[in-house]
Amino acid sequence: MKLSVEQWPAAYGEDAKPRKGFFTDTSICIGCKACEVACKEWNQVPPEIEGFSGHSYDNSRSLGANRWRHVAFIEQRLPADTNEGASLVQAAERGAAVDAGLASYQEGEGMRWLMASDVCKHCTHAACLEVCPTGALFRTEFGTVVVQEDVCNGCGYCVPACPFGVIDQREDDGRVWKCTLCYDRLKDDMEPACAHACPTDSIQFGDLGELRERADARVQRLRSEGQDRAHLYLADSDDGVGGAGAFFLLLDEPEVYGLPPDPVDPVRDLGSIWTATAAAAVALGVGLAAAIVGGRK
């Protein structure tokens, strides 16, 4: 059984617009966090000073009600350059020399510092939207997923429903907040604030189809240059969330960036959930009947 509230673009009829999205190319993210600041400035998101984290240069930690863009920083040691044909013993010796500060680390192994700006994925099958009991979360004419702040009831159901841990409640009155893909700006033919502020075009905004083509070309080029772990994340319409409006080019596995490697819209299983629930209800009825009907007073 497949249950769905997909109403886009059909529900908008002629008012439907091409689906908009973000392509975040993390290979050229310089970690400047301009996206975080621009987002907060434009959307008047409250500040949240959480103190020194020790998580590399990331002190804002994760996406949440008060952080709709978040830049992750991952420091990695890279193994010795195998092109130079070093044996394992040589590599180990060099590694020891590097650790003792007696050799430059490029001789032993290099560093990689990954940076990536995360954001709401605006999933094709958006669990947050599907489980919302009030319709506060809705799909816009641009195919994006937006919370209507005046309708949100604060039930918090969307919070555990999101397979990416994006949407969250604010402590004040419990309503939930997340990236709107700058719905207000889109209506005025402006690009979202984060993409506008991004100096290196790591965050690209546009029509989803075009973005995916661009991303395909980009990932192919990176792979041809030896970045063999470069891949697109959430660009596949057949994945567990039906592909996302905001997809990413990653240089390592998604979990390294704090992203689930194979996210699934939990509502995809709703058919079996309701079936099991109905079966349990029937079983309960049978049990009750057995206890009452099948005995003495």
Add this chain to the structure above:
Amino acid sequence: MGSNMAEQHPVGFQWVIEAKERGAKVFHVDPRFTRTSAMADRHVPIRSGSDIAFLGGIVNYILERGEWFEDYVRHYTNGPVVVGRDFRDAEDAAGLFSGWNENDQRYDIESWAYDQTEPETAGGKREQRSEVSGEQAHGAHGMKLEQGDPPHVDFSMEHERCVLQILKRHFARYTPQVVSELCGCSESDFLAVAEALCANSGRERTSAIVYAVGWTQHTVGVQNIRAASIVQLLLGNIGRPGGGILALRGHANIQGSTDIPTLYNILPGYIPMPHPQEHPTLETFIELNGPSTGAWGNLGNYMVSLLKAWWGDAATAENDYCFDYLPRINGDHSHYAMMLKMLDGGVKGMFCVGQNPTVGSANSKLIRQALAKLDWLVVRDFQPTETGMFWSDSPEHESGEVRAQDIQTEVFFLPAAAHTEKEGCFTNTQRLLQWREKACDPPGDARSELHWIYHLGCKVREKLANSNDPKDRPILDLTWEYPLEGVHREPDADEVLKEIGGHGPGRACLPSYDELKDDGSTSCGSWIHAGIYADGVNQAARRRPGREQNWIAPEWGWAWPKNVRILYNRASADPEGSPWSERKRYVWWDSEEGKWTGLGDSPDFPPDKAPDYRPDSDATALDAISGDKPFIILSDGRGWLFAPTGLMDGPLPSHYEPQESPVVNPLYPQQRNPVRQTYDRDQNRYHPVPGQGGEAVFPFVLTTYRLTEHHTAGGMSRTVPYLAELQPEFFCEVSPQLASERELEHGGWATIVTARNAIEARVLVTERIRPLPVGGHPARPVHMVGVPYHWGGRGIVTGDSGNELLPLVLDANVHINEYKAATCDIRPGRRPRGRQRLSLVADYRRRAGIDR
């Protein structure tokens, strides 16, 4: 090198990313692995303060392997010029050049001159005075030359005293092995950089070097840049597209504030400030400061036009165009010299405008002690900064050394308008001026700088209106009329720009500095900016999108001089005027039209001077420069591999260790730059020199820097919640090895100690900081403690300031402090409070033997 471009210039860095996308190779040579390194093809770590050794190694590599661009070097640089017989290189004299005066600790530069010439020095004094800058000390911009050509040139470049041969000898010992042992990088890393630079230079290709304050903030800051100039001139990478040395400035519009200076020793357009004894008249000033050949040969035009801009009709030929009205320079009034004078009670009051020296300047405690000696202090800023509140709120108040009631300085706080609340220009690193409009009015009492200085001037003029005292004439005679707008009577910035851009008779706007005259008929507030209001149009306000022009985009903003986008671009063509290659063509000679033409940039050359032009014997100024000499600002029209004048510390860069270093200079007995400016006094003690005992007390290299998330001393970012939350606490960065050696806990606290102060910081243990192997057989690891300096006691997020740790020690040429390399100790835990903090520092001083 010396730049963390991705972090400090993220917007400009988009072009590096774009170049990379087009196949450019990016190398980052830097002590730290930064966000720039993360984006580079290769990061090469070097020890802080070893840049000249690295660059010198590249020079040696080029010369030894014959990789230099032969025709470029021969025709466009002073490589073939023969230097006088008396010159002795630092190689031959233990690290000192000829002319060293041990008593004065200065150089007499006479022996550095080209053969058969004399270096021009101000007022005839050849010994340089460190009170003023190098340029100042011996005449701006070059020596006197007949016909703009050095008398003794050997185009075969084989004469043993010609510059190229001197270079070869000077850098011969900068071998890859020496570079590796001195800088702490691997030989293969060094060679990768050298090979890539050479492979990507020449007729078909060019390479650029980008630097920032990582080079300037050293006791050898100017020579760091000189070393890069030598590399780029040898490889033919100056004046050509894709080449150059790009100086990224410390923050927005610093370029503008040196062009139209907020500096004590120059006038607009890099004209030197007159000296009281040596420049009694305008004539002597021009004669002594302007070489007769090259663009400075027209100094008289520039100077008289400047005086006319300032004093208008009051400036006449009879009164030397009010030359006497100009202030005279009588010593070193640079930032730190002023602070020390203040500390000694020699300064009564200070305007502190958009600066927060108690956080941003070295040895913050000394700065606060100096401020406390002022009678009055005016602070103009967005917020009451640490500087503005130094009298009530400082580490010394916490330690009990100072009480607010004991500080007599009267402090005035004036709220300032932000850049969005006023109109005017920003000048970026490539001399591009971009006009920006005002977005909204400043709130409350906040006003623009222009408003403040204009109305302050009006008030002073009102008070002096009835004065007959001649000393008040310079103020009363100033041209001080600008249209006022709005309820706050804001002066019209556009009119100021018009004044800067210059006008001729009938107030017609000038097209370029070529039109300036020394007869009083033209007026121009800054000769290099002449033409910025050409045709009566604010050229800086042009915003024709790049997609509607070619890639040079000459109609976006305006670049000084003459809207030239690449300086010395005559060098993009060969001596005959043809492009060096089709791929790299940019500006070339059109013999049919008889003028320089090109892809769209303005030629930085007289537009109709043919390549085969040779000057007459009596030619002066630009006319004295041949048609094949692109470096028109210099008196010989050549790029200077060897600097016969202009520098306090030698005609060639040599590796000297920083003032504080854990390493003995392996190249010369002369450990440090001999002419660096030191101030060894109780508030500013230096750490011991290695090898003399006591140096083990401060065993680690200390370097300071900034983060993308904050702006300089934090007044504009620690007070803004959206920025403050991104880097909320002061931290230091150490390697895992140092952390384990000193038992520093990741995420915990550490105390960093120098002879100046002790501060505490959260600890970020990171592989990005690595101990570097220094010295050979066996190498020993040199550890580094990295400290971003943005924090202070005020704002939404607070912390100790990194600059508390640093001593005052300056580059003698430009008086810039050595912020990038010092030594320190680091220990786990928070620093002691109250007077115990003082005891800790005193204890370290005692152990190091510097508690005299």
Add this chain to the structure above:
Amino acid sequence: MSQSDGAASPARVSQRDDAASPTPAGERGPVSYHGQPVLKEPVWSWEIPCYLFTGGLAGASAGVAYGAGVRGWETLSRRAWLTASAAIAVSPPLLISDLGRPERFFNMLRVFKVTSPMSVGSWILSLSGATISVAAFHDWTGRLPRPAAVARPLAAVSGLALSTYTAALLTNTAVPVWHEARRTLPFVFGAGAAVSAGGACAAATPVDCAGGARRLAIGAAAAELAVTQLMERRLQMHEEVYRSGRAALFSRVSRGCLVAGAALMGARGAASRRAAVAAGALLCAGGLATRWSVFEAGKQSAADPRYVVEPQRRRLDG
């Protein structure tokens, strides 16, 4: 906005200390971003596990009441309607307390979305609430006979839904330990509802009239223990969530209460009202503890990135 206290952070940092020893690239292991959760923990507070219990109690009690009524066991039926109405009466206040404002509960009824078990549940709760109220009202006052005749069977049927839909509510999320239990959790909740209804009704009814309730309680307790066991075993790696932290604590309490309650009910429930009351209380406590254990397991499961990443990684790697 609050600036975090400097002293509080280091502990947090040292737990998530991977900046000091970055993960080597190219090695696959239990990888996370600085040890941080991938998912957001459910934001619900104590009211929700309480409601999971009261809803089940009300729903199943309505079934008991209806069944007893059909059998003509007036006393048990009456006490069961009373139990159901009491349990249903506290349910909306619990939800409202979690939502923050009363009108927010009514906002839930502005739409009906089958993809949102919370929406469906709001309607079920409303229907149950109305029908149980009418039935109980009639039962005690004798008024509204006709509506009550319609309400009673409806209350019984909607009660079955009320007892089990909450499992759909939890399993229709990304929380691994919940979602992976989607085929078994409804049975756990159904059994739990029967246990608490049986226990409560047995306690509320004189022993000689409570045979049906006792049978239900004992049988359901056995069923709950069995299906819980089944659920946990089928959770595979997620089972360890129930072996740690507060989830484990409540799980142990639950098992203990159920075994003790069922044993006591079986041994002495028919003889002593006092024993029946004690047994009923133990069984209710057991039912509540089961819900609480499931609730806490959800939080723990969402907080640990391993539970999100590892199964997904295994799925990808085949």
